[in-house]
Amino acid sequence: MADASEKKPILQFAPFQSVVDEGFWHRLSSLKLNKLGIDDSPVPISGFYAPCSHAQVSNHLTLLSESLPTEASEQAACTSSVSLGNRNKCSVPGTIYNTNTLEGYHALDKQSLLKAEAKKIWDDIHSGKALEDSAALSRFLIISFADLKKWNFYYWFAFPALVLEPAATLVGIKPASQWLSPEEAEYLSAACREWRNSNLTADVPFFLVSIASDSSATIRHLKDWEACKGNGHKLLFGFYDPCHLPHNPGWPLRNYLTLIFIKWNIRRIHFLCYRENRGFADMGLSLVGEALISVPEVWKDLNSVPNAVGWEYNMGKKGSKCVNLAKAMDPTKLAIAAADLNLKLMRWRALPSLDLNVLSATKCLLLGAGTLGCQVARMLMAWGVRKITLVDSGKVAMSNPLRQSLYTLNDCLNGGEFKAISAVKNLKLIFPAVEVEGVVMAIPMPGHPVPSEQEESVLNDCRRLHDLINSHDVVFLLTDTRESRWLPTLFSAASSKITITAALGFDSFLVMRHGAGPFSTSNNLKTQTLSGPPESMDTASLSDNNCLQRLGCYFCNDVVAPIDSTANRTLDQQCTVTRPGLAPIASALAVELLVGILHHPLGIYAEGEHANAKISANYEQPLGILPHQIRGSLPQFSQITLVGHSSRSCTACSETVVSEYQDRGMEFVLQAINHPTYLEDLTGLTDLMKSASSFDVDWDKDDDDDDFVEM
């Protein structure tokens, strides 16, 4: 016997392969966070496998979310799903050792863990428990470390196998279709189908096959061994084989052989590696083999557990695995994907020409982080704008959170955080992928004279503002006074940046875009200063005579230069009280206006369009018309669009002022700040007013005082 077996090759088993579904890591993460905490004691789990069903691919032992015990809250709902016999999910008991640190993971004594698990199998075999619950023969363990900050999961499976010493030898192995007669194969297929289709047996992976002399086949549970033995039938020890290889059985056979030898003292074992194709027994893929077992000396002693092997191979050698699931689990990445989805859905049908890349690349500078600034920032993010800078010098006051949608009471505590800082923090909470910066800075204002000792710092602020405007693509003017809009308007005009103003009265608002600066170069635009009455302006802008006029800025319609507007005001006028609905409406319109500009082929040079006018151009904009100004009134619940062209006498964007600034730079700025009448003198407004030919475009009566605003 010993001589004969020496010539035979050793029976080699193809190791089990593991695959861990993301759902498992999800559940483990939440279990760890919500329930286990730092408790790292082993947790019983279930793995699932099925017979091989693919000629080139072995089946895996799979961990799914339901492999883990449920958290208490879901307990009732989920228990039924696993217990039902699922033919493609044979449950296998396992244990997970999840460590708290990577060091702890590496320090685990893997041999002892494997041995402990092997002892359970050994005990189950001897106690007969493995006959009742045969899946226990394939018991496994997994060690893991879940790095929940980086979403890295380190893990290593072991499928403990009791080692036969000497190893079992292989007498022969071949496809079941060759080993069996055609009739036997047919009967066996039918019997297997019945076994696999019954809820009671479908997930029982080890079974006995007896084939009678008339070729009929019967499948029985292991515990029914007594019924099979000694009746002269051919006896095959069948198991669900996850392996696809044509000459090797899969791993579950190892402990099965041990069981067969120990319980029934059989040394010449015929086994059936049961494999499937499309849900049916595949007798060409299934194997029948014959193995010989010699008596291992040590096994006589029940208390000495045999050696065990089984740590999983990774890429052909033993090693731990690591998988990074940031893409599927990192909330930031999921938020980005979800945000993009909403915008892409808009593109899909309603706005096929929506250019999300332009939006996400546009750098927006928000001057003011109050009611308007908060709301504009939110709207910009909703449209997919990802680069935002907020400028504000104020702190969050107790009264702010109700109207200023980026702040909460926490931001007001201890004297209040700077708005520019709080807004950045809270925008990131809303959408972590936003690239947002906050700048704590006051905007220098004309008519607010500066003492000489502060001159240098004011000039620094001017330069800083200048640099900020130049480094952004779009400027939003969202401050609470008219005069604070002057300097940024000037800088924007000088560098022709897209500029949008939103200003609030008590119950009315103005939202407008500034025209390009006086020295901007565009083939589509012939700069022409204004010289006619309002009627002719509109005709000019609508006629296609290629003599388009620059659109005006916030100051173009004024006949007074910006001065200190807060000096002579009562409290209710200073902390301008506005109807709460006004700021969100105006902010939303401001952002919609920007999206329109960014999608207009002429961009900043696009002429102003009227709501009720036929658009003369050939193109039809999917976003609708692109107005110059929108004025709304809450008492009337009305809104109108207006066009106003640039004024030669404008204190902020006229050729005179911009060229003066370009020639004299900060010296000019300082003069404007310190001398209230300087700008009016420079632009001729003084003369204009003297000649009493007022310069009322559109909606003159509102222009003087109504645009003062709370931030």
Added chain:
Amino acid sequence: MSNISGDGTLTPGEFRVAAFAFAVRWKSSVSAFPPWSWLSPPKHPWLSNEVDGYLALENVCLLDSSEENHAGRCTGLEDPNCSGDDEPIDDATLVQSCRDDFRYYDFHVIYDSSYRVPVLYFRAYSGDGRTLLLSEFEGDLPADSSEALVKSKWTFITQETFYHGLQEHPYLNRPWYKLHPCGTSECMKLLFQSDTSIRATSGAAELYLLSWFSVVGRMVGLSIPYQMMKCENDT
């Protein structure tokens, strides 16, 4: 047995009927893929219980042919600090230089109670269980799914939707890809309008899923064999 309404939608009951009929027909005429199964997830009290499950076709396996992908994945996977040299060598273990570069696909057909149409959810994952991004597996998808359909009426339910990224699976609460349902009822209406006799037939609901899948299945490389359509005509 029911004939379906003319607006291209299904009731939950019709969906269930259609799903079972589809699965049966698939099993008898599609040999290249495993059969669909009906999964009944545990009920959540706050979910509508109109439909008690969904169709699933899981672990559809494809061999990864791109070497580039293969190489890129190896490096990230191993944990160099943790190798197992302390286990004795075992002659009975078959050491394979195994190719683990397979991709697996899961497909779920789930009823959407807002749009009242079936929705195809799918995901691809590698041998290590990692869900793949579209960019990693789009090479597996039929080249014509984007090419040939660009000019057709289906463009908006197909090409665009592919870029819609991962969406939350309604039962598993994990990100899956899906073909967005907002064009589905319109398409189905068109399909059924072209042949009014079908709609009136008893058993039109059974046909619904077959027709629907013949369109969306192509997008993800699951073509319905002619055989499957043909035997419908024979009945």
